Amino acid sequence: MAQMNPRQDGARKSSSWSAADFNRLLAIPPGAVLALFFLVPIFGVIWRSFSDPAIGLLNYRRLFTDGPYLQSLWLTITTALMVTVLCLVTAYPVAYVMARARTSIQQLIGALVVIPLWTSVVIRSYAWMVVFQRRGILNQALTSTGLVDTPVNFIPGSIAVYVGMVHIMLPFMILPLVANMRSIDGRLLAAAGVLGATPAQAFLRIFLPLSLPGVLAGSALVFMMSLGFYITPALLGGPRHMMAAVLIEEQANRQLDWGLASALATVLLVLTVAVYSVYVRLSNRVEGGLAHGR
Amino acid sequence: MAKHGAHISLIDVEKVYGAVTALHPTNLDILPGEFFSIIGPSGSGKTTLLGAIAGFTPPSNGRIEVDKIDIAGLPPYRRNIGMVFQNYALFPHLSVFENIAFPLKLRKLPKKVIAERVAAMLATVRLTQMADRKPSQLSGGQQQRVALARAAVYDPRMLLMDEPLGALDKNLREEMQNEIKAFHRKISATVLYVTHDQDEATAMSDRIAIMNAGRVAQCGAPRELYEHPCSAFVASFLGGANLFKVTAVEDRGSGAVTCRTADNHVYNAVGTSLSVTPDKPHVLCVRPEAVDIADNDNVSADGFNRAKGSVVDAVYTAGTFRYQVDIGASEPVSVRRAATHRTVMFQPGQEVLVSWPASSTLLIPET
Numbered sequence: 001m002a003q004m005n006p007r008q009d010g011a012r013k014s015s016s017w018s019a020a021d022f023n024r025l026l027a028i029p030p031g032a033v034l035a036l037f038f039l040v041p042i043f044g045v046i047w048r049s050f051s052d053p054a055i056g057l058l059n060y061r062r063l064f065t066d067g068p069y070l071q072s073l074w075l076t077i078t079t080a081l082m083v084t085v086l087c088l089v090t091a092y093p094v095a096y097v098m099a100r101a102r103t104s105i106q107q108l109i110g111a112l113v114v115i116p117l118w119t120s121v122v123i124r125s126y127a128w129m130v131v132f133q134r135r136g137i138l139n140q141a142l143t144s145t146g147l148v149d150t151p152v153n154f155i156p157g158s159i160a161v162y163v164g165m166v167h168i169m170l171p172f173m174i175l176p177l178v179a180n181m182r183s184i185d186g187r188l189l190a191a192a193g194v195l196g197a198t199p200a201q202a203f204l205r206i207f208l209p210l211s212l213p214g215v216l217a218g219s220a221l222v223f224m225m226s227l228g229f230y231i232t233p234a235l236l237g238g239p240r241h242m243m244a245a246v247l248i249e250e251q252a253n254r255q256l257d258w259g260l261a262s263a264l265a266t267v268l269l270v271l272t273v274a275v276y277s278v279y280v281r282l283s284n285r286v287e288g289g290l291a292h293g294r
Numbered sequence: 295m296a297k298h299g300a301h302i303s304l305i306d307v308e309k310v311y312g313a314v315t316a317l318h319p320t321n322l323d324i325l326p327g328e329f330f331s332i333i334g335p336s337g338s339g340k341t342t343l344l345g346a347i348a349g350f351t352p353p354s355n356g357r358i359e360v361d362k363i364d365i366a367g368l369p370p371y372r373r374n375i376g377m378v379f380q381n382y383a384l385f386p387h388l389s390v391f392e393n394i395a396f397p398l399k400l401r402k403l404p405k406k407v408i409a410e411r412v413a414a415m416l417a418t419v420r421l422t423q424m425a426d427r428k429p430s431q432l433s434g435g436q437q438q439r440v441a442l443a444r445a446a447v448y449d450p451r452m453l454l455m456d457e458p459l460g461a462l463d464k465n466l467r468e469e470m471q472n473e474i475k476a477f478h479r480k481i482s483a484t485v486l487y488v489t490h491d492q493d494e495a496t497a498m499s500d501r502i503a504i505m506n507a508g509r510v511a512q513c514g515a516p517r518e519l520y521e522h523p524c525s526a527f528v529a530s531f532l533g534g535a536n537l538f539k540v541t542a543v544e545d546r547g548s549g550a551v552t553c554r555t556a557d558n559h560v561y562n563a564v565g566t567s568l569s570v571t572p573d574k575p576h577v578l579c580v581r582p583e584a585v586d587i588a589d590n591d592n593v594s595a596d597g598f599n600r601a602k603g604s605v606v607d608a609v610y611t612a613g614t615f616r617y618q619v620d621i622g623a624s625e626p627v628s629v630r631r632a633a634t635h636r637t638v639m640f641q642p643g644q645e646v647l648v649s650w651p652a653s654s655t656l657l658i659p660e661t
Binding site: 190 | 348349350369370371373374375376377379381383385386387396397400401444445448454
């Protein structure tokens with residue numbers, strides 16, 4: 001083509017070059033900010049984990065042999081998993097109703113989902129402290145109905161952490177699910193019905209598999225955010241539910257053990273990248289099977 | 295394959311949405327094995343009718359009988375109807391094989407039987423090579439054939455098709471028309487075909503119901519509808535029609551009338567003044583191919599209506615001359631002549647004489 005018509009080809013190239021050039025210019029400021037305030041500190045942390053107090057794998061040896069650190073990492077992963085599963089189970093029906101509702105209802109539910117996002121995580125975590133504290137409304141309800149004799153110590157504890165984290169993470173599960181479910185053609189369910197599928201069969205065989213990209217996106221988002229979550233576990237979990245981010249803060253600010261804190265942060269980072277790459281691979285596979293009419 | 299097609303009877307089927315009547319009480323009798331089309335402009339109620347039969351929009355009143363059994367109250371999945379959707383509605387996450395096997399799996403047939411029947415169906419629609427592809431990897435015509443196969447693989451005795459060719463380009467449409475006809479002969483199910491394309495319907499159907507404003511305007515064989523339309527709407531919806539508003543009718547007995555038109559022409563026509571009432575406006579309908587066109591001084595035989603005029607437009611399309619002739623009426627007269635034996639084409643501006651047999655001039659109600 002280029003040889004057959006060199007002049008036109010050249011003209012097209014020069015015009016698209018200037019557009020690309022402009023785009024590149026636009027990308028410089030955010031790129032510089034990211035590099036300066038994100039990449040440089042991250043590499044700093046990674047370097048520190050291998051060099052503080054001495055160059056070598058000392059910090060990692062401590063991290064993977066000393067019980068409490070490994071335990072805390074494991075707790076972080078299981079908590080993130082648990083929160084993800086709880087969020088998915090809670091969010092799926094909400095998203096389903098929202099995606100299939102009339103526009104007005106959809107906007108109402110959408111507002112209810114998004115408004116909590118405008119409230120600070122700190123405030124929402126404190127709100128849960130009020131609910132869960134020794135003389136809070138939950139304990140009052142439990143004791144007055146006679147379910148327990150003495151108030152339960154929810155804080156610090158795992159139940160409070162799960163509830164608080166699920167509450168904060170829910171919108172991040174609901175929104176990707178809704179976006180995906182709204183793209184599912186309702187006529188496919190009608191077609192399944194004519195072909196003999198009961199509404200339950202149509203849901204299980206058609207809607208559910210088609211909603212998998214949304215499930216994957218929401219789960220990956222919630223899981224990765226949960227891995228590094230700090231405020232809620234710090235306020236509601238305390239030493240009884242010590243997640244990695246809380247442990248890092250403690251090592252850095254109280255023990256002043258910056259090397260170990262950096263090693264913990266690096267491990268979290270690697271975990272997150274690993275989860276992300278699994279997500280990308282899975283979603284490629286699912287999307288590959290779904291690409292239709294695009 | 296189905297032993298015989300279903301006999302479908304719609305009895306006073308009506309659909310009302312609040313204050314809006316989408317479908318006035320409708321009666322239709324669709325015979326076993328028939329290829330029956332429903333055509334009409336959008337909003338005429340044809341989709342509502344189809345939805346009532348498929349079970350998406352239960353009728354407000356009336357019975358839908360399939361072989362004498364009322365199915366109006368059944369959910370779609372209990373009706374055992376095959377349906378081809380406008381955009382095929384193939385399941386994007388399933389392969390061609392799995393799409394066609396879907397209704398069989400729901401019917402809990404043994405795996406071996408499913409494999410055999412899907413394979414047979416794939417062969418019928420010539421897609422055996424494509425069994426493992428996803429719908430997105432097929433062309434429009436291939437997707438169409440998968441949709442056909444999926445709708446027919448469980449031997450439904452009734453097959454609904456909702457604008458199945460709407461998404462295809464013109465050449466492919468004609469090819470698929472033949473394909474669907476051949477498919478229909480093979481499976482011998484009763485086919486109910488909904489389209490807005492009157493050419494498609496006339497080419498494929500045993501009978502057609504033309505719908506307008508929530509009612510069946512007329513129902514009959516394609517030729518019957520074309521040659522004996524019962525209203526100006528039917529006449530102009532199915533093929534071209536010259537329509538002249540009638541202001542006065544004189545009955546000459548035995549089905550012959552003489553009419554004066556709004557443009558002060560007097561024509562002989564077929565019809566009876568008994569059906570003409572002052573509050574119901576009538577028109578004369580003449581098909582373009584019934585009109586002859588000749589040089590001004592030519593005199594045509596008796597029993598013909600004539601008008602002098604001038605050609606305003608002349609078009610040649612594959613074997614046909616199409617003229618628009620101004621005869622002083624509100625609309626020019628459309629003329630369609632075969633171009634095989636006539637070497638000379640009339641040119642715009644030329645003075646001509648148009649004539650058409652009184653026997654091809656129908657006196658019909660405007661609505």
